[in-house]
Amino acid sequence: FGAGAVQGSAKWWSLGHRAHHRYTDTEKDPYxxxxxxxxxxxxxxxxxxxxxxxxxxxxxxxxxxxxxxxQHDYYLIFALFFAVFLPALIAHFGWGDFWGGFFYAGWLRLFIVQQSTFCVNSLAHYWGETSFDDVLTPRDSILTAVITLGEGYHNFHHEFPNDYRNAIRWYQYDPTKWCIKVLSWFGLAYDLKKCSENEVQRGKFAMLQKKLNAKRARLDWGVRISSLPLWTAADLKEALHEDKSRLLIIIKGVVHDVTKFQPEHPGGPAYLKAFSGKDATAQFDGGVYNHTSAGRSRMSHFRVSQMDKRL
Structure with a gap:
């Protein structure tokens, strides 16, 4: 029956498919x-x-x-019979429409099925998410899954090619997976292979981490503490003496210049002025107010130096 899709014999098709997986995205890849x-x-x-x-x-x-x-030796006979003549004969003996079966159930169906299959090599490599790996072009997409009858979770398929599924969750659209499973109940499909759930989750986690790292790299995380100069108490005193309007407070061993921030301080500028030149760690961590993550993130932009702990 597979010959009815006119996509080559099982032997020829498997040869190309294996080469595609072995040499994906290289000149040796047939697609x-x-x-x-x-x-x-x-x-x-x-x-x-x-x-x-x-x-x-x-x-x-x-x-x-x-x-x-x-099937390979007699492929042409099988292809012609199952692709066009069998649909035509069914239509002829069923309701007297040989040519309707020949053209619509035969050639038109054949065209649609082939375009759907071809989308596995094209659309499934261009549209969607890289859920498990982004080294190669395969993508996961529900749109492609609908068009290709379940082959749209192509990133998973290339990452775990031995798995009989394309979509690993029961609710994800993959009629081929469901069909194979049903066939296995009757012994028509057997030795169904599923990859380790742990390995699947590791692959997914690695890609999520990679995407998070990429987003993290686009954010401004303030002044790196490792890049700050070391100040002594004398250095701090001198900095305040040189500019008496400057507000410098110490939090967890890091000097922060909050001069420009004082008008925006939710608690008012008085608290900042009161601790200029002093260690306000205890007050910052709850003595006066336990600052939120957003407040702590804002402070990272005001870092100017580290206090030298060796002294």
């Missing part, structure tokens, strides 16, 4: 998405391929499978 959307979608099929360029993979198991080899 290399880096050569453009059109090439990945259908260009690889329409344009002349340099077969010496495509990466080599082992298919000894397929050659040894008699059913696979039989």
């Amino acid at each position: 290399n998405s880096l050569r453009g959307f059109f090439y990945a979608h259908v260009g690889w099929l329409l344009l002349k391929q340099d077969h010496d360029r495509i990466g080599r993979v082992n298919i000894d198991d397929l050659k040894a499978d008699k059913a696979v080899q039989f």
Whole structure:
């Protein structure tokens, strides 16, 4: 029945699929998405391929499978019969519409199915999220999943290719996964492989961490403490003496210049003036008010020096 999709024999299709996984996004990838959307979608099929360029993979198991080899040897007959003649015959004997079955259930259906499949090599490598890894182009997308009957969770598929699922959660749209599972209840599919949930979560966590790190890098985290000069008590006294309007307070061993901030201080400027040149750590941490994370973050921009603890 698979020949009815007219996407090559199981042997030929598996050869290309294995090469695609083995050499993803390289010149040895038969559907290399880096050569453009059109090439990945259908260009690889329409344009002349340099077969010496495509990466080599082992298919000894397929050659040894008699059913696979039989379908390969008689593929053209199977393809024509199941793709167009069987739908036409069903329509003819069912309701007397041979040509309707031939064109609509045959050729039109064939076109739609092939475009859906081609989107796995094109759209699934261009649109969506990199949920488990971003080294290669495969993406996860519910839109692509709908178009391709479940193949849209392609980032997962490339990261864990041995897993029979594309979508790992029961509610995620993957009719192929559901079909395989049902077939397994009747013994028509067996030895279903699922990757470790721990490894799945580790991959997801790694990507979340990577995305968080990228967002973190775009934020201003204030003046790094490690970059601050060391001041002695004399240095602090001298700085205040040079500019008597300057307000410098110490919090956890770090000198903060709050001169410009004092008009905005929610507690009023008086508290800041009262602790100029002094250690206000206890007051900052709850003695007067236990400052929020936002307040502490704001203070990181006012750092000017560290107090030398060696003295």
